[in-house]
């Protein structure tokens with residue numbers, strides 16, 4: 479299994495470190511050709527406007543739209559995947575709208591299928607304003623999804639790469655394995 483991490487901007491190093499800890503072969507992606515033999519892609523948190531601009535400059539927006547394997551977007555990575563941007567998940571995301579009073583916070587999350595709560599780190603996180611019927615919510619805060627999946631696309635509005643807890647990344651790797659089974 480080989481997973482790419484989009485490395486244009488933002489918290490990509492932390493994702494690479496976490497994947498390596500999980501024993502997964504990982505590559506930093508900066509050019510469209512680097513997507514070719516990947517089994518999955520992570521789009522990290524950072525600044526979505528800057529990331530989208532850089533993606534456009536390098537032709538990575540079209541390349542990621544055409545990429546067929548699973549994608550995991552965290553925070554800014556979730557924003558770039560939404561209905562109005564790359565259009566790969568049927569969510570409408572509002573930037574920086576999560577907890578207007580406290581821009582950044584930690585919260586214990588109850589994730590579907592997990593016995594123990596996950597300590598989620600939110601940093602100027604996106605707010606899901608609308609989710610289409612195909613989107614499954616795996617964790618929520620005040621009725622708003624913060625971890626969601628639609629088919630091969632997984633998104634988190636928080637930063638699982640900034641904690642020692644590997645469970646959300648492991649979930650993504652399970653989706654990658656499922657898809658490999660389907661495509662084999």
Ligand code: GLN
Pocket residue numbers: 522523524525526527552553554555557573574601602603604
């Ligand atoms: N606020 C950032 C944006 O709008 C996202 C924050 C993050 O990725 N931690 O792009």
